[in-house]
Amino acid sequence: MALPLVGLIIGISLGVFFPLTIPVEYAKFMSVALLASLDSVFGGLRAGAEEKFDNTVFITGFFTNALMAAGLVYIGEGLGIDLYYVALLAFGLRIFQNLAIIRRYFLRK
Amino acid sequence: MLKLRQGQAAIALVCVVLGFMLAVQFRTAQDIRSSIPFQRIEDLSQRLSQTEKERDVLLKQVYELRQTTGAESATKESENIKMGAGVVAVRGTGLSITIDDSKRLSKPGENPNLYLIHDEDMLKVINELWAAGAEAISINGQRLIATSEVRCAGPTLSVNNTRYSPPYEILVIGEPQTLENSLKMRGGVIETLQFWGIQVSLKKQDIVDVPAYKGAFRFEYAKPIKDGGK
Numbered sequence: 001m002a003l004p005l006v007g008l009i010i011g012i013s014l015g016v017f018f019p020l021t022i023p024v025e026y027a028k029f030m031s032v033a034l035l036a037s038l039d040s041v042f043g044g045l046r047a048g049a050e051e052k053f054d055n056t057v058f059i060t061g062f063f064t065n066a067l068m069a070a071g072l073v074y075i076g077e078g079l080g081i082d083l084y085y086v087a088l089l090a091f092g093l094r095i096f097q098n099l100a101i102i103r104r105y106f107l108r109k
Numbered sequence: 110m111l112k113l114r115q116g117q118a119a120i121a122l123v124c125v126v127l128g129f130m131l132a133v134q135f136r137t138a139q140d141i142r143s144s145i146p147f148q149r150i151e152d153l154s155q156r157l158s159q160t161e162k163e164r165d166v167l168l169k170q171v172y173e174l175r176q177t178t179g180a181e182s183a184t185k186e187s188e189n190i191k192m193g194a195g196v197v198a199v200r201g202t203g204l205s206i207t208i209d210d211s212k213r214l215s216k217p218g219e220n221p222n223l224y225l226i227h228d229e230d231m232l233k234v235i236n237e238l239w240a241a242g243a244e245a246i247s248i249n250g251q252r253l254i255a256t257s258e259v260r261c262a263g264p265t266l267s268v269n270n271t272r273y274s275p276p277y278e279i280l281v282i283g284e285p286q287t288l289e290n291s292l293k294m295r296g297g298v299i300e301t302l303q304f305w306g307i308q309v310s311l312k313k314q315d316i317v318d319v320p321a322y323k324g325a326f327r328f329e330y331a332k333p334i335k336d337g338g339k
Contacts, residue, residue: 007121011128015136018129022137024295025304030134037127044120053116062123080216 004041029070032087036065039091042098049105065091140295148294155287159242192245195254195322199245201282203317204289206234209276211306223305226275228261230307233298234279235259241291243283245319249273252322269324276308285313 022030040062047053069087076083177185191197208231211224235253238246246253251268253259258267265272281288289311292299299309 003117003121004124007124008128011125011130012132013128014125015129015132018133020133021140022133024137024141024300027134027137027141030130030137034127034130034134037123037130041120041123041127044116044123048116048120053119055116055119058116058119058123062126080218 004045028084029073032069032073032084032091033066035088035091035095036069037062039094039098040065042095042102046098046101046105049102148296151294195245195252198318198321199282200316200318201244202285202315203243203280203282203313203319204285205312205314205317206279206281206292207276207308207310207312208234208279208302209308212308213306224307225264226266226277226307228259228266230298230302231259231266231277233301234292237291237298238279238281238283238288241283241287243281243288245282247280247319249278250320252320254322269322280317280319282317282319289313 040058043061044053044058047058069091072083072087076086192199208226210226213224231248235246235248248259248266248268251257251271253268257269260267262272265274266277267273291297292311302309
């Protein structure tokens, strides 16, 4: 559990010291991609807890989820449908589900 | 504590990326929220330095006027008046700005007018430029003078009673950095225009030639007041 936390702290401090801001237009894409990766992390933690973790599945899942989510927003913007909310809802639900399962494991030990 | 037996490294790696994205997104959101007071501060400090500069120029002018004789100051003043009226071509540092209609197609049910350049957009840009200390502006070769209009004429833009279609090229003389900043600030004119996909490109230039006003002045109703009008 320590290593991911260390990674998170490294990432945050990198982001804080890196002088990079995203144009307002793209903030939406970024937020969805962010949620997708958050979902991936929770999924990974759950799989790790269940001892079903597969490295390739996890890494590919992370990238495809983030890209697909951003792509969905882009397509939605072209079609005039707010597919943004679809991604938000799906990832949000999954995060809470995974969190519930992780919590059970946490409580059982 | 939850024991992770597998995939620690991979999750840690992803956590680095996640943390990075979190921090950047956080800052972007904060930036958007806090940009208004920042603008205010920048605005005020800019105004202060501008006023100080104006004061220095005026002091110098007073000094010069005291030194020179009447005839010399008259020729200088007439030159200044000519430049201000826009009847002589001028050269200096500045910007060239190109503005074109949006290439984006409007979504069904949306007003396609939103994606076109209107007189309001041009006026906003020009107003911002004057405010940032522009000394001379021309649109597609038409010098803007006191009586210049910038107005929609169907799908075209009428400047000095001459019609132009996009793209529009604006030439400005002034302090290039100040001019650029005035347009590019967060929540500013360019950001608003780009939201609708209108293409704006700025180029700082060392030499900008702004042409003279080519038309004639006609005064039908206005007459000068003889006794100075003070």
